[in-house]
Amino acid sequence: LKGKNVQKLLQYLNLKMPHQCFINGNFEDAEDGKTYNTVNPTDGSVICKVSYASVADVDRAVSAAKEAFDNGPWGKMNPRDRGLLLYRLADLMEEHQEELATIETLDSGAVYTLALKTHVGMSIQTFRYFAGWCDKIQGSTIPINQARPNRNLTFTKKEPLGVCAIVIPWNYPLMMLAWKSAACLAAGNTLVLKPAQVTPLTALKFAELTVKAGIPKGVINIVPGSEPPADAFCCFCCSCAVSNLKKVSLELGGKSPLIIFSDCDMDKAVRMGMSSVYFNKGENCIAAGRLFVEESIHDEYIRRVVEEIKKMKIGDPLDRSTDHGPQNHKAHLDKLVEYCELGVKEGATLVYGGRQVDRQGFFMEPTVFTDVEDHMFIAKEESFGPVMVVSKFKDGRANNTEFGLASGVFTRDINKAMYVSERLEAGTVFVNTYNKTDVAAPFGGFKQSGFGKDLGEEALHEYLRTKAVTVEY
Template identity: 45%
Template sequence: MATDSNGSSKGTFKVPEIKFTKLFINGQFLDSISGRTFETKDPRSGNVITEVAEGDKEDVDLAVKAAREAFDHGKWPRMSGYERGRIMMKFADLIDQNIEELATLDSLDAGKLFTLGKIVDIPKAANMVRYYAGAADKIHGETLKLSGDLQGYTLKEPIGVVGHIVPWNYPSMMFALKVSPAMAAGCTMVVKPAEQTPLSALYYAHLAKQAGVPDGVINVVTGYGPTAGAALCSHMDVDKVSFTGSTEVGRLVMEAAAKSNLKHVSLELGGKSPLIIFDDADLDMAVNLARMAIFYNKGEICCAGSRVYVQEGIYDEFVKKSVEGAKSWVVGDPFDPRSQHGPQVDKEQFEKVLSYIEHGKREGATLLTGGKACGEEGYYIEPTIFTDVKEDMMIAQDEIFGPVMSLMKFKTVEEAIEKANATRYGLAAGIVTKDLNVANRVSRSVRAGTVWINCYYAFDPDCPFGGYKMSGFGKEQGLHAMEKYLQVKSVVTPIYNSPWL
């Protein structure tokens, strides 16, 4: 049983009945064709929650066939945007009505804080569906004035069958982030949730059917990346793949797409995001922001502010206050409302984070606090802060995806920009300053897809999110995300009395 940072023991949480553990294909829950299942485990203890159907290539084929039939001959792409929007609004309402159960599933599967699931993750998932429901009837082409005796217009049409590969760190929000714009565009889809966190995706599929989403529009195949995920990426009848995950796997997704039918690909990949704090910052605010930027969701966030650059005038005091803040951060059972930090998602990720901490020590960084596992069982890691970190160290270059902060000092604005850009990633960045000129200069100079000024994790459905460099391409959120699921068709006709006639 996990303990918090003060060592107090937590009571056990009774696991509720898990309602959906089979594949969801063409509106039905089905066993995998092979009959195989896999275990999904509770990261609080490592114990098995339940067995889930293990989909493979044959199951992906079946799901894609259902999605293709629903796209080529079904009513979803042929509905008016208004009709699709009404069904999506009902879907969102059903998500709201099942907040407690959905938050429980994500806490059990991913170690996410139950309280935040109820007030942040699940409501945001519902609101993401509502945002795109409102966009479904606002898909417009253009009228073209062509040269000569021709006129034309463009149509924006749904791209077809989409494969969504969803990560484990935000199972609900990422499901909604990917499925919603594709639904609004009129696409059909196959969702492959992460093998670590399959439960909530199956529940969302059930709610979508209840809302009136036609059979075959949303299919969910649970299973492993190298089998089910790979089959989805290489399938000749899938028109697009949207993937969120590591840069290494992103390469494999692109390769599979290229070798099959040259399907469209969008990738939201790794990050090593800098948080740059200038001398004029409110120190307490900056310390709290930096703490949240790396320890929130136990550091399992692609855009976590893992590299913290602090100007030399406030560096020493910042270090002192940051250590105090990390030591007061409560690590414990995600179902305990006092907890601020639950377990890493699984044993593999737990061991990966601990190995990076050991790398940091060997490379000569100074461990200020944390650095160890905590609790009697489960995959809990103390909030960890390193200083004396050099840009070429592994802990400054690699995405750790855990609660590990690298603290570094800088003197000038130019040095801060250079250090912030000294990474192969470019997902996000943060700037803390009261000087508008500095904020504008740095935000224009940092190569990242999102820059937050005096805030962090300031997400909104209307604000596009996606990376530069090896953090991928293609935006999530906003109307930009809709464009990923639409293609433009040009229609040209001659004008009356044209020589073409």
């Protein structure tokens, strides 16, 4: 072993990865002792056994969160002090960022450089952003008709909801945890969080850091497994909920259109168009599920995309020169292969890829389809993988989808860009860029892509309720 390989091996061997349920400030086995294997998608090997939370464990976690909210120091804490704790937590995440990124890479298959910069980096930014909001959550005074000869004062208060249940997906395990839980905690709530069954390890490492940060016990509880917590406000990402009148926020992914006009900056459109599809191996909720390329530049665009794909290095995500890592888990890889087979069967042209890479692990070839028609399965359904689905256009087909999470347009004509951005039915519209999210900007979809917002001031409202108080004097 030499150089990078030695460094990677030492990095792996020195990792400390909690693997138990985290309830009421303590790591403990599931009540029934049940565990399951979490797998490294790079080679299919077992990383470790993780506690599989039972219903009884979830009940204990909810009880701990409720006790922490009702009677613990968290519920009585000055908001500014709560913010200081979240700042301290962000600082600890930064101190452990290489460790978190390595765990994220091992458990999810994310390329290490991306895991460090985006998965972990944006998680740290998110906690710092919402830490700053803790002492700025406030109501308002409202002028109302007076009860003469007496006077009235009406004001509103923003109050936390209480116990929140958060269910996160496997594509950005730590970042989705941060997007959901930072706003939740800033608003003063407590939480029970269920990481995706296939990617629990960074959430459990995060739990360890919350203890070091001084977050009171019971405020954060993490229960690995396959069933969501019950009896609380629910915030789901890439899932759906059965209604029992609990307040719910849903982020359900989508089939985002990217429109590329002939007057675009071609170099940028190729680079960003590829990023819109292949970023994080395509396991990206706002990935461009369909590219609409103006007919006059279509063939040149596809030729240049294929040229760039051939330069991509597919391999071990811990190798910092790797561009494209493995898909998250075997079942997902199998679905992607079936997805591509169906695209060919329906008559789309497979220009490149479409198969599993011939090597150990769950690797999928970056794929390009053209001649995709609106009725085809691959035109309507999200792949959630590295599959570029391209159609020529002369008309406004981009809204022909039941989803509306994101969209994009590339053109040098500002009038055209503004017109199209107004017409696109999506919660996020990118103009001459893509995947450019920021902790200060709200993120969330329209139509079947869900409701509720992550990030920005609007995210706080998902975790608060408004109480109107009227006083007569």
